Amino acid sequence: xxxxxxxxxxxxxxxxxxxxxxxxxxxxxxxxxxxxxxxxxxxxxxxxxxxxxxxxxxxxxxxxxxxxxxxxxxxxxxxxxxxxxxxxxxxxxxxxxxxxxxxxxxxxxxxxxxxxxxxxxxxxxxxxxxxxxxxxxxxxxxxxxxxxxxxxxxxxxxxxxxxxxxxxxxxxxxxxxxxxxxxxxxxxxxxxxxxxxxxxxxxxxxxxxxxxxxxxxxxxxxxxxxxxxxxxxxxxxxxxxxxxxxxxxxxxxxxxxxxxxxxxxxxxxxxxxxxxxxxxxxxxxxxxxxxxxxxxxxxxxxxxxxxxxxxxxxxxxxxxxxxxxxxxxxxxxxxxxxxxxxxxxxxxxxxxxxxxxxxxxxxxxxxxxxxxxxxxxxxxxxxxxxxxxxxxxxxxxxxxxxxxxxxxx
Numbered sequence: 001x002x003x004x005x006x007x008x009x010x011x012x013x014x015x016x017x018x019x020x021x022x023x024x025x026x027x028x029x030x031x032x033x034x035x036x037x038x039x040x041x042x043x044x045x046x047x048x049x050x051x052x053x054x055x056x057x058x059x060x061x062x063x064x065x066x067x068x069x070x071x072x073x074x075x076x077x078x079x080x081x082x083x084x085x086x087x088x089x090x091x092x093x094x095x096x097x098x099x100x101x102x103x104x105x106x107x108x109x110x111x112x113x114x115x116x117x118x119x120x121x122x123x124x125x126x127x128x129x130x131x132x133x134x135x136x137x138x139x140x141x142x143x144x145x146x147x148x149x150x151x152x153x154x155x156x157x158x159x160x161x162x163x164x165x166x167x168x169x170x171x172x173x174x175x176x177x178x179x180x181x182x183x184x185x186x187x188x189x190x191x192x193x194x195x196x197x198x199x200x201x202x203x204x205x206x207x208x209x210x211x212x213x214x215x216x217x218x219x220x221x222x223x224x225x226x227x228x229x230x231x232x233x234x235x236x237x238x239x240x241x242x243x244x245x246x247x248x249x250x251x252x253x254x255x256x257x258x259x260x261x262x263x264x265x266x267x268x269x270x271x272x273x274x275x276x277x278x279x280x281x282x283x284x285x286x287x288x289x290x291x292x293x294x295x296x297x298x299x300x301x302x303x304x305x306x307x308x309x310x311x312x313x314x315x316x317x318x319x320x321x322x323x324x325x326x327x328x329x330x331x332x333x334x335x336x337x338x339x340x341x342x343x344x345x346x347x348x349x350x351x352x353x354x355x356x357x358x359x360x361x362x363x364x365x366x367x368x369x370x371x372x373x374x375x376x377x378x379x380x381x382x383x384x385x386x387x388x389x390x391x392x393x394x395x396x397x398x399x400x401x402x403x404x405x406x407x408x409x
Contacts, residue, residue, distance in 0.1 A: 023136050024380055025065065025351050026095040026102070032084040033092055034060035035405045044398045047352075047381030051388065052402035058384035061402070062139060062353045064092045065382065068105045069135040070161055071118055071128050075143065079109040079116060088112050096135055099348065105134050129172060133165040137351040138339045142360060144331035148306050149319050155304035162338055163214050166345040173210040174299075180204045181295055189293040194286075201282050204298065209275035211299040212245055216268040219243040219304070222337040229333035230308065233368045234326070239308045239333055240315060246301035247281035250274060306330045328360060332369060339377070349379030356384050358391050366391065 030039040035057045052058045059075070063082075066074045073082060083090045093106035106119040117124055118131050125131045147158050164171040184200035192200075223241045230239025243249075250273040269277075281297045282289075288296055306318040308326060316322070318330050342350040352373070358366045370391060373381075381393060388399070401408045 023096055023098040023348060023351060025135070025137075025382075026097050028065065029091075029093040030061075030064050031089075031091045032087040033064050033082055033090040034084060036060065036064070037084065037405060039405065039407065041400075041407055043380065043382065045380065046394060047383065047397050049393075049397045049399050050382065050384045050402050050407075051386070051399060052384070053386060056402045057405045058386075058402055059141070059355050060405075062141075062355050062382060062384060065094065065135075065351075066137055066139045066353060067092055067107060068094055069137045070132055070165070071107055071116065074139050074141065076157075080111050083109065083111050094135070103134070105131070129164075132171065133346075135351065136342060136346050136348065137353055138335060138342055139353040139355065140332065140335045140357045141355040142357065144335060145324070145328045147304075147334065148322070148327040148330045152301070152303050156300075156302060158334070159215050159218070159302075159304060162341065163218060166341055167214050167218075170211070170214055173207045173214075177204065177207040177211055177299060180207065181298065181300060185294050188289055188295065197286075201279070204295070205275050205278045205282070208278050208298050209271050212274045212278070212302070213269070213271040215299070215302065216243050216245070216249075216274070218341070220268045222341065225337045225340055226333050229336040229372060230329060232372055233329045233332055233365055234308070235364060235368070237309045237326075237329075238315070239306070239330055241334070241337070242305040242307070244303040244305050245277075245299075246303070247277055247297040250277040306334075324360075325362070325365070329365065332357070336372060349377065352377070352379050352381045352383075354381060354383040356386065358389065359386070 024045050025043050027040065027042050030036045035055075039061075050058055050061065063073055063075060063077075067082075072079075088111045089108060091106065091108040093104065096103050096105060104119070104121055106122075107116065109116045116128075118128060119125070120131050120134060147154050160170075160174055164174070180200060180203045184197070184204055187196055187200055219241055220243075226241040227239050231237060250269040278298065282295075285296050306322075306327075307315045308318055308322065308330065310316045310318070310321045310323075310326065318327050322330070339350055339352070354373075358369070361369065370393065373393065381397065383391075383393065383397065385391070
């Protein structure tokens with residue numbers, strides 16, 4: 001089994017200030033997860049580079065670790081797909097060492113019972129929302145480029161996962177919104193009258209405003225960081241992160257809860273303003289809803305927008321006009337902004353899971369990303385790669401090799 005090694009000092013530069021504490025992902029145990037029959041290892045405090053050919057299970061291992069953060073696959077796979085072929089149950093478990101001592105987080109899924117069980121310190125939790133975010137990790141993946149160039153649902157999924165980790169009450173509000181939305185759509189399909197629809201609309205507006213307010217506040221708070229990271233990785237090109245709600249943003253002064261709020265530069269609209277804007281949008285689209293039989297505005301149709309200077313010209317939408325390299329740069333900047341969010345919310349460093357992120361970057365972008373990861377970031381790193389590379393993080397991490405679901409030092 002691979003053994004721990006002494007930590008290397010991490011360089012400090014002009015990046016984020018080091019967090020006041022850190023967590024260390026310690027012992028990991030997997031059983032019948034993806035291609036792993038059994039796996040047990042103790043991660044070095046500084047981190048590790050895991051080498052392996054395609055199909056060896058490198059991404060599966062990071063997927064298992066991040067599963068303990070959100071209890072779902074970061075690749076969008078169903079729980080059933082995570083169970084090793086021919087088996088019925090998987091289990092993942094890890095010890096997490098932090099400023100408050102050591103904790104154990106575990107999750108298991110039974111395909112036969114279609115049941116997921118989550119434990120914290122050997123005790124089953126009744127609600128997943130009580131255990132989400134217990135690890136404190138951010139994952140960088142080659143598939144992140146799909147957040148930028150893929151469908152709007154992928155961008156909403158990014159926002160929802162992150163805000164579920166850092167925004168108290170968000171996951172419950174989102175779940176309630178989806179439930180009320182489903183019932184309201186059924187009412188529309190059934191030809192409900194206006195009074196019946198208004199009853200469903202009231203509940204939809206209440207939780208929908210909560211969701212939109214949180215999304216808008218996060219984007220407004222991270223736009224400058226996104227621009228900074230994008231510019232650093234791209235070698236100077238400005239990047240813009242924007243929130244595009246389907247119902248349109250509440251108007252300036254009408255969006256404020258008070259005169260002081262209205263005059264606060266860059267302050268996002270209040271929850272009350274979002275509720276009023278949502279109510280007006282539902283009224284405006286009432287006839288279209290009846291024709292289509294679905295709710296046509298709301299958080300379920302929102303967008304996260306990425307724009308940057310393309311080809312030396314004016315800023316353009318990266319989904320439509322960006323090259324693969326430009327889209328990947330935006331995705332990396334987004335993940336760095338996510339890591340900052342976790343640092344501030346948790347008051348400590350997250351664990352950095354880097355899934356072959358340097359493979360499709362040119363030498364210049366790789367060097368700039370590496371520098372950003374070194375500057376003020378001391379969190380534990382688990383980095384995967386198909387082969388040894390010139391990437392040396394923190395002077396060189398321990399190297400493990402993965403073959404057919406088995407780790408070798």
